[in-house]
Amino acid sequence: MKNHLKRIASPRTWLINRKSNIFITRPRPGAHSFQHGISLGVVLRDMLHVASTMGEAKKILNTKNILVDSSRTRDHRRIVGLFDVISLPDIEEQYRMILDTKGRLDVIEVNAAESTRKLCKIIGKTIVKKGKVQFNLHDGKNIVSDKEARIGDSFVVTLPGKEIESVLTLNSGAAVFLVYGKHSGDVGVFKEFKGNDALYTKDKMDVETSKKYLFVVGSRGKPLITIRKE
Structure with missing residues (x-):
C-alpha cells in the first residue's frame, strides 16, 4: 500500500489545505476508517502546527513524549480518529479529535482531567467464555464486561486502561x-x-x-x- 495519497482525493472530512502540496501522508489502516481518521503526523503538522514539515513531525514523535489515548506512539502514520485523545506532556497540552459543525475532523483542546476519559460507542456484542459479553467499540477496542448495555449506547472509558467508568444510554433525553x-x-x-x-x-x-x-x-x-x- 502506498504511503501517500493525493490531497485532492482525500476524504472530505479531512480539514486540510488541498492545494498546498500534491500529496499527503496516508494513515496506516487501524481502528478508524479514513472518513473518521487521519495520520498522526498530519495532525501534528497541519492541525496542531507543532511541526512545519513531516520530517519535523517524525523527529518530534521519535524524541518527544507524544501520547494517543495515554499510550506513547512514534508512528507518524498512526491513524487518529473520532474522540481519540492526543497528549503533549512536554508542553502540558491535550486535545480531543472531534467533528466540527461541517462534519470535518478537527482538534479541540481539553484540560488534563478530561483527557483521562474517552467516550466509546458500542457497535457490537459477542458472547465469549463463561457466558461473558465482549463489547466491540467504535475505536477498535474490545472490552469484556458484565455491564448492562446495548448496541448504540456509549461507554465512558478511563485512560490509559480500558476500565468502564459508566454507561451512557441511548434513551429519551440523551x-x-x-x-x-x-x-x-x-x-x-x-x-x-x-x-x-x-x-x-x-x-x-x-x-x-x-x-x-x-x-x-x-x-x-x-x-x-x-x-x-x-
Missing part, C-alpha cells in the same frame, strides 16, 4: 452527536426511535436521521465532554 450523514457534526437531544430512524431535537426543532448516525455523548441533554470550540 445528548447525541451526529457522526454521519448530512447532519454530521450536529449536537442535539435524542427524542425517540422511528423504526430504523431516530428523532433528535436541535434548537427546538425535531430532526430525523438514521439511528446508526447517533453517538451518545451525555445524559439529560448535556454532553459529558467538550465537543465544541468556544
